[in-house]
Amino acid sequence: MLPNQPRRSQSELTGRRTTHILATLNKHMQLYGYNLIELPVIDSADLFLVKAGDQIINSLFTFERQGKQFALRPEFTASAADYFANSEGDAVVRWQFAGSIFDDSFHESNTNHEQLSIGAELIGLEGSLADAEIIAMSANGLDKLGILDTQITIGHVGLIRELLRQFNLDIRTQRFLLHHIPALNDADKGKQWIFDQFIDQFTLTQNQSGPTIGTYSEANSGASLTMGGRTQDDIMRRMRLKQQRLADRDNVSTAIDYLDKWCQISETPEKTFSYLSKLIQGNAGAELLLKEWREVVSLLEAHQVPLSQIMIKPDLARSWEYYTGIVFELHSSGIHIGGGGRYDELARLIGSKAGTPAVGYAYYGDRLINSLSNTNLEFSPVITIVSNNDDMVSATKWANQIRNCGLPVQILPKVMRNPLGTDDLFLENPTTAHFQTSKYDFQQIDLLINDLKRVR
Amino acid sequence: MTKSLTLALPSKGAIAEPTINFLRDCGLRVEKPNQRQYTGLIPAIPSLSVLFQRVTDVLYKVADGTAQIGITGLDVVKENPHNNVVVVHSALGFGQCSLVVAVPEMWVDVENMPDLLDVALDFREQKQRNIRIATKYPLLSRQFLHDHGIHHFTLVKAEGAIEAAPTLGYADIIIDLTQTGTTLRENHLKILSDGIIIDSQACLIGNRQALQENPEYLNTLRILIEYVDATQHGRGYFQLVANVKGTSAEEIAEKVAANPITRGLQGPTISQIYPSNDQHENNEHWFTVTIIVANTNLLPAMEHIRTIGGSQTIVSPVRYIFLEQSPIFQQLLKIL
Numbered sequence: 001m002l003p004n005q006p007r008r009s010q011s012e013l014t015g016r017r018t019t020h021i022l023a024t025l026n027k028h029m030q031l032y033g034y035n036l037i038e039l040p041v042i043d044s045a046d047l048f049l050v051k052a053g054d055q056i057i058n059s060l061f062t063f064e065r066q067g068k069q070f071a072l073r074p075e076f077t078a079s080a081a082d083y084f085a086n087s088e089g090d091a092v093v094r095w096q097f098a099g100s101i102f103d104d105s106f107h108e109s110n111t112n113h114e115q116l117s118i119g120a121e122l123i124g125l126e127g128s129l130a131d132a133e134i135i136a137m138s139a140n141g142l143d144k145l146g147i148l149d150t151q152i153t154i155g156h157v158g159l160i161r162e163l164l165r166q167f168n169l170d171i172r173t174q175r176f177l178l179h180h181i182p183a184l185n186d187a188d189k190g191k192q193w194i195f196d197q198f199i200d201q202f203t204l205t206q207n208q209s210g211p212t213i214g215t216y217s218e219a220n221s222g223a224s225l226t227m228g229g230r231t232q233d234d235i236m237r238r239m240r241l242k243q244q245r246l247a248d249r250d251n252v253s254t255a256i257d258y259l260d261k262w263c264q265i266s267e268t269p270e271k272t273f274s275y276l277s278k279l280i281q282g283n284a285g286a287e288l289l290l291k292e293w294r295e296v297v298s299l300l301e302a303h304q305v306p307l308s309q310i311m312i313k314p315d316l317a318r319s320w321e322y323y324t325g326i327v328f329e330l331h332s333s334g335i336h337i338g339g340g341g342r343y344d345e346l347a348r349l350i351g352s353k354a355g356t357p358a359v360g361y362a363y364y365g366d367r368l369i370n371s372l373s374n375t376n377l378e379f380s381p382v383i384t385i386v387s388n389n390d391d392m393v394s395a396t397k398w399a400n401q402i403r404n405c406g407l408p409v410q411i412l413p414k415v416m417r418n419p420l421g422t423d424d425l426f427l428e429n430p431t432t433a434h435f436q437t438s439k440y441d442f443q444q445i446d447l448l449i450n451d452l453k454r455v456r
Numbered sequence: 457m458t459k460s461l462t463l464a465l466p467s468k469g470a471i472a473e474p475t476i477n478f479l480r481d482c483g484l485r486v487e488k489p490n491q492r493q494y495t496g497l498i499p500a501i502p503s504l505s506v507l508f509q510r511v512t513d514v515l516y517k518v519a520d521g522t523a524q525i526g527i528t529g530l531d532v533v534k535e536n537p538h539n540n541v542v543v544v545h546s547a548l549g550f551g552q553c554s555l556v557v558a559v560p561e562m563w564v565d566v567e568n569m570p571d572l573l574d575v576a577l578d579f580r581e582q583k584q585r586n587i588r589i590a591t592k593y594p595l596l597s598r599q600f601l602h603d604h605g606i607h608h609f610t611l612v613k614a615e616g617a618i619e620a621a622p623t624l625g626y627a628d629i630i631i632d633l634t635q636t637g638t639t640l641r642e643n644h645l646k647i648l649s650d651g652i653i654i655d656s657q658a659c660l661i662g663n664r665q666a667l668q669e670n671p672e673y674l675n676t677l678r679i680l681i682e683y684v685d686a687t688q689h690g691r692g693y694f695q696l697v698a699n700v701k702g703t704s705a706e707e708i709a710e711k712v713a714a715n716p717i718t719r720g721l722q723g724p725t726i727s728q729i730y731p732s733n734d735q736h737e738n739n740e741h742w743f744t745v746t747i748i749v750a751n752t753n754l755l756p757a758m759e760h761i762r763t764i765g766g767s768q769t770i771v772s773p774v775r776y777i778f779l780e781q782s783p784i785f786q787q788l789l790k791i792l
Binding site: 068172200201242 | 608
């Protein structure tokens, strides 16, 4: 191999692809008005647990300092929402982010605990305009990277939440059902399994031990003792709730049946919307959400996202607990490479007084890098300076002059560059250099730089 | 000269005295020449020296190689995992206790972990704060709570009388060690039905690297384990020596072995008694039967010996049973 055709390590190739991806997506998102923000790598573990809950707890990289639990960020959304909630900036912000996220799960397939994540958050804007902008920007970003076989799957958590209201279930039961929707399509689990889990997790056996509300109330009438931070009112309220849940068992069973029907749908937008509109007829709230959902798809067409790339999947599951509206996933060649959704409640959950409309997405950076493995990305050629008598001071002076004009330069000792490359700059003495067939004096370095630029 | 293996032992705390007693019962009396010093020796194993440390420091001293082996609580080992520390024997049979989740008795609506999950969410939603949990075991507590879906909580690190924390108001519930539950009950706390995090007892630990790299250390440890293993095996059995009348040793052996309880570990040992001539009757002889029976079968074994004509039975505790190989040591070789 010729000296001026360096061998590239896997790490250099990955670095080149990463640079390409970051630069391309950064530019792409800037065209939509998204500014790059820096968010902390280390933050309170509680912040991440609010959003991620069960899904991420086992893989959160945590550590303790002075009695407080910290974590390496497992994603960007919670940090962005927290930053927004605690800053006094614009009412609507468009932010893009890129950087490492961390995963502490230990299984054979996971040898890399640090992954690249790239994405965006649109905070402060509600409705189909924002949803469509985020979905389209994420899909079009893949186009810009040359990934052309993208499939976009779209679901709507908000619509399911709305439909669950008809069963008069308390918030925690609703959250339980949303969280367990994926089990409906799991051959080993299914409806009965979910119901059994519900009974088990909410300890709703018919013959419960302990006092009833009546006996407890009688035994403690007039007493106001508290212990462990709970008053007797707290205990009574929870006993009533447990009793209510026991009474609602049949409603839960009916709700699971309803969700099961809902989960059978996975179709093109036209067919799905037509089916869904029949299913929710008469439910004004649900009809309004379905109308918004249709608008999102129409706007995606306006964003030049082909309908053929879109699949509607009402039960699409992405961190069900805290997504509140549209959710979506991006796939390429069967590989899940990104996704996102609307999370209007997150700001409130992490301590804001009110909810804030927000929608965002993230790409799995490492999967993007893998998907570009067959793409030939050229490296910028680097000029090599070799000094005849290894006069490094002179070589450095020449190198700096050339660098100041924007050209990349490296210096190598003569012994490391034998034979010379055809495009190497050879220093005959401190003031004279040879490049290709020409000879240059240090005073004429501008001439040399012009020739170097021309050759490159 | 043989390299001396250092055994770290707890100098104070609940398992300090039981540890010394345990070793003494194994035939490994610990001598402490000077009560003010932190070193000692075990005369039965000259290549072993003793270092006295606090129960948590036993683990640290073994981890950093100051001591190569040590006796401490399994709870301490699980709470402070260290790659270089290997559990040689996880059940020395004393210092039993459990790490448990305990809540105020007045929380009549809370019986188990799913209930606690619900209450933890109530704290967050109704009181806008996390449930506070006093414990000396942050790692095990956190893992256990997360495994039960409880993700929002604040651990209050505490030393001393943790069980008083809910009464004093600096925590809502506690996670602590208990032996009988009496102290918890006295402080108006109850253990959740599925709230046992680990069952702990005293255990023998070792420094993996030191044991891997020094055959002399390993050999001294093998001797120690042989004593412990043989003692623990022996504790499960009694030795019965009975006189039984019969025509032959084979006949007696057949009668004794007819009952699985008195068959012994391998089979009965029979030896003939040679009495004075005037005690000789009808061509019958007296034989001494020696068998080993499990503690739980002592009385049924006695009954059987009587039914086959046994009398004057002597029962003694078994001090040691040495098997072909020490199972604990074989297990250690596998994990090293």
